[in-house]
Amino acid sequence: MEKLSNEALRAFRREADDRYKAFVARGVCLDLSRGNPAPEQLDLSRELLNAASDGDYLTSDGIDCRGYNGGVLGISEARHLFAPLLGATPDQVMASGNSSLALMHDALTFAYLHGVPGGSGAWHKAEQQTAFLCPAPGYDRHFRICETLGIRMIPVPMQADGPDMDVVEELAADPTVRGMWSVPQYSNPTGVTYSEEVVRRIAAMQTGAPDFRVFWDNAYAVHDLNETEQERVASLIEACMQAGHADRPFVFASTSKITLPGAGVAFFASSEANLSWFCHHVNRRTIGPNKINQLRHVRFLGDLDGINAHMSRHRALLKPKFDAVLSTLDEHLGGKDVARWTNPRGGYFINIDLHGGGARRVASLALDAGIRLTPAGATFPYGDDPADQNLRIGPSGGTVEALRTAAEGLSLSILLAAADGHLA
Numbered sequence: 001m002e003k004l005s006n007e008a009l010r011a012f013r014r015e016a017d018d019r020y021k022a023f024v025a026r027g028v029c030l031d032l033s034r035g036n037p038a039p040e041q042l043d044l045s046r047e048l049l050n051a052a053s054d055g056d057y058l059t060s061d062g063i064d065c066r067g068y069n070g071g072v073l074g075i076s077e078a079r080h081l082f083a084p085l086l087g088a089t090p091d092q093v094m095a096s097g098n099s100s101l102a103l104m105h106d107a108l109t110f111a112y113l114h115g116v117p118g119g120s121g122a123w124h125k126a127e128q129q130t131a132f133l134c135p136a137p138g139y140d141r142h143f144r145i146c147e148t149l150g151i152r153m154i155p156v157p158m159q160a161d162g163p164d165m166d167v168v169e170e171l172a173a174d175p176t177v178r179g180m181w182s183v184p185q186y187s188n189p190t191g192v193t194y195s196e197e198v199v200r201r202i203a204a205m206q207t208g209a210p211d212f213r214v215f216w217d218n219a220y221a222v223h224d225l226n227e228t229e230q231e232r233v234a235s236l237i238e239a240c241m242q243a244g245h246a247d248r249p250f251v252f253a254s255t256s257k258i259t260l261p262g263a264g265v266a267f268f269a270s271s272e273a274n275l276s277w278f279c280h281h282v283n284r285r286t287i288g289p290n291k292i293n294q295l296r297h298v299r300f301l302g303d304l305d306g307i308n309a310h311m312s313r314h315r316a317l318l319k320p321k322f323d324a325v326l327s328t329l330d331e332h333l334g335g336k337d338v339a340r341w342t343n344p345r346g347g348y349f350i351n352i353d354l355h356g357g358g359a360r361r362v363a364s365l366a367l368d369a370g371i372r373l374t375p376a377g378a379t380f381p382y383g384d385d386p387a388d389q390n391l392r393i394g395p396s397g398g399t400v401e402a403l404r405t406a407a408e409g410l411s412l413s414i415l416l417a418a419a420d421g422h423l424a
């Protein structure tokens with residue numbers, strides 16, 4: 001677009017405006033703002049709800065899942081089944097309630113209030129404000145936990161193989177930097193899987209804080225969009241053990257996008273010292289998790305082959321939606337030099353970067369056209385995308401046809417904003 005004459009630009013702007021207005025008149029309404037599994041995906045787990053209704057509520061080690069007994073670690077079958085998704089051994093895993101985000105919130109709050117093993121006390125009592133490294137674009141809800149607790153967030157650029165490790169290593173040398181967020185596989189929102197080298201460097205780096213923790217949110221551990229090109233991140237727990245930093249990783253995952261986001265099972269995995277620290281604090285707020293739901297999950301999914309088969313049924317529903325959005329973006333924006341977008345191999349998001357900025361304007365134009373996007377800036381700490389260029393879309397809800405339409409409306413919003421930006 002940069003090479004267009006003013007006259008050509010005005011013509012481009014007029015055309016973009018006409019097409020945008022015609023689209024608005026169609027009265028579309030679709031929400032692309034969150035990675036929400038569609039009802040057909042939830043239906044894949046219908047049998048889960050009956051999977052513990054035969055009167056047998058006993059685990060293999062004889063615990064009656066209806067009762068209080070069993071403790072906070074969850075049932076051993078669930079810990080065994082999901083340990084590989086966390087890159088952990090079963091004894092390093094806690095199976096918990098439905099939300100991994102709640103576990104992340106707990107872990108950070110416990111650290112803030114009480115400190116972690118190997119540290120010098122509660123983070124909130126430290127002389128200088130605790131800071132966290134935040135690879136960005138990243139997951140907005142991670143950043144909100146930090147904001148709530150008053151933890152200073154430092155953005156780190158995301159690259160094709162994970163966060164920029166030169167920057168991470170330099171910043172982590174500061175003793176006030178006590179942690180780092182990571183979505184290491186099919187990252188939200190960029191779709192990036194951290195390379196082995198990045199995992200190794202995170203595990204091995206020298207940190208200024210002796211109690212540095214990596215919050216490793218492996219939310220998309222088995223969520224492939226391509227059957228043949230599956231990416232798997234290396235185990236941070238193993239890498240940290242090899243590097244002599246066994247207590248560094250706090251690993252999280254859940255079945256929210258395997259079974260049911262509102263009624264799944266979430267997991268925490270870490271070293272022996274961290275797990276017993278976490279159990280101690282969790283036990284102050286609960287006698288134990290919903291073990292019936294854990295039992296249902298184990299019976300419904302069975303084993304790793306069962307999980308993979310189940311995920312291939314999700315893929316069959318999700319892939320055509322991603323393809324529809326990607327081909328529509330290509331059709332309208334291809335070759336126009338206004339934006340670049342990802343073609344992820346897994347996860348729930350397509351990440352769009354606008355070449356000339358204008359993400360807030362695009363989100364607002366799209367909203368006026370009936371398409372709700374994640375608020376521009378949300379993928380950065382404090383909602384502040386310095387280049388105002390990043391947009392995240394979650395193309396899992398709605399039908400393939402509705403998504404095609406939404407992607408058209410989004411493309412027209414991008415074209416109009418780009419034309420305005422160049423004329424301004």
Ligand code: PLP
Pocket residue numbers: 035098099100101102139183188217219253254255256261266
């Ligand atoms: N972590 C990431 C990276 C996510 O994208 C999401 C949901 O979109 C979550 C965590 C939420 O997980 P849960 O439902 O287990 O709280």
